[in-house]
Amino acid sequence: MHSPLIRRKTLVVLKGYPRLSETFIAQELLGLERAGFDLTLISMRKPTDKKRHPIHDEIKAHVVYLPEYLHQEPIRVLRALFASWKKPNFKPLLKRFWADLRRDVSRNRFRRLGQALVLAHEWPDAGEWLHAHFIHTPASVTAYTSILTGVPWTCSAHAKDIWTSQDWELTEKLADARWSVTCTRSGFEHMRELTDRKDNVHLSYHGLDLARFGHFDTPRSSRDGSNRADPVQILSVGRAVPKKGYDVLLHALALLPAKLHWRFVHIGGGDQLAKLKPLAAELGIADRITWKGALAQEEVLEHYRGADVFALACRVAEDGDRDGLPNVLVEASSQNLVCISTSISGIPELLTGGENGFVVPPDDPRLLAVALEHAIREPDLRHRLGRAAESRVREHFDHNSSIRQLTRLFESEWQKA
Template structure:
């Protein structure tokens, strides 16, 4: 019987979480059977075009498990069910900090997963492992499902979900998991300060890969305008006000245009900044777009720019997926040395890094690339090589298959 892995996410499908969809597709190319569970639909209107290629069934959890789900799970293990229900009700603190669901609500989702797993057994596709993307709600559900069923689970911790949950909550999730994965060494350093030595033996970096066949370098052109592109949600940690101020310093240096793809709560503020800085003619906010549009925009661009920073409440990026897409597209990257950015962008090699919030340094780096097309092309070639070496989604999927204990399906 073919093994199956349950994949648990907070919502599905999220435009900003392309890395999850690409990961799922790469695992399916390896022959890994998946069963996708989302705690809620994303509710987004724009979807990545590759979502429709996912073969795995996708289920959305209800607010509460049906009585027959509770009965089935209790019948399969009365003591486990009673102990887990008691554990959930007595540990409300496990859902404090960055969370969207209470511990009791996560228990209801865990019961639904356990019942689904039981119903799949007679179909000849046993679920042998559960993987939770994000260390907040999904990882808590995975912990509770583990207590209900004995099913092993792993967790991928990313950014806010890692940095904004209490230490005790993070420890509880990590100590019961078989593996704790994350996208960058900076996150490993943070985990080392939060977890005990035994839990740290489970921690490893697996970079979010991208499809290197989708993002490829475009044709070199020289029409006198240097095209800068940026991609990200318009939220505080992305640092778009700093990028706009850096661009304001470039006016008069030479013809350039910045296009920002993404949407979010800061859209109005950023448009006001654009007007105040006199950038209406050189900065375009293009809104949310799927990867088809982003691929073409990067193929037509000369430079990628992003200026993230750590917010006062600790929110930050790991390795932004858009930076990896830019590297694969053969673009030199101008960014800030925050989170795991420096693990993808090596200063002076495939891009240029500035200290966080240093607008003048960002502006100087952009100006140097605006003035030097030869340097842009040289860094762009190295950028592509970096993506091929360290961010191939198929290679990442092979590593994940080993973590899940299903590597034999690929041989």
């Protein structure tokens, strides 16, 4: 008798694939494949990153790209529409779509409907299950596809997708999905508040593939900011977008005492780089900053190992967007690199100020500067906090725990069928 894992071909709907900023998703996909899952990846966008992580080459799943914009592939969309027109579930799908459109009038709604029609019509690799990564637009495509095909679906929610979605939409999706998981307690509690099916919402930390982030046993430097020729190395990894708070971090760096010697390295792309670089010049710290752009994972790992302090000034953006638990904090901590961050979302679930890192309020450059100065001047303290952070990661954030949990959740549904 075949394992239920083998006989359930799962179509995983993603916003884009592969993406440098979503290594946690790639890690999960690879973990599921290794656990025996048969996956096909359905990407709503083609890749835009010039580089890719090695993990993407290890994932064997077939990748299918839906039309990113409907007008770019009109024949494909029209064929799907005509094929769906006479299906018995087309009317229920239209009813749901119009109900959504009345509450959120946007071209985006039509795009998601069109993408769902294409997915249902082409139905790659004889899929038997649908799973959405992100509960906003990928879950919309997945939910519409499920209505039309009758194939059940499940969902992984993360951060931005939860906090920038309307409550009514989350409530409906949580009612439709067989189960949903999310990666922070704050997101988990918010989702549970919005559904009567509370037992179908689960907390599942992404964790880290500790085989890729092995213990770094080389002694860390004792730089304390007193030597101009050997400044303290401050690192940050993240896209330059509002929720990452890089403007706050630059202001904090500018508040450090002039005689304290440091260098700041930023890794990541992002639209705000064009604003951050002039801001650094305006603050008089541009000559102390290196902007690396996006790097592959093995290059990022080397930077974790060469740095003295990791800083990430997460905040809630004006549109409600925010991080959950940034994977880069888990990665940096795994290398016993002390982290300074904020009390946003799931960050306090990893870092406890004074025990295994520094945690300050968001949008407060003064207190962030105090924490930075403390970490720079006291190498013994940052070594102790970094070791404690690594212990927490290796005890509580091993991604194999998440893969085992997801496996149980999928199996519980498949055994009902």
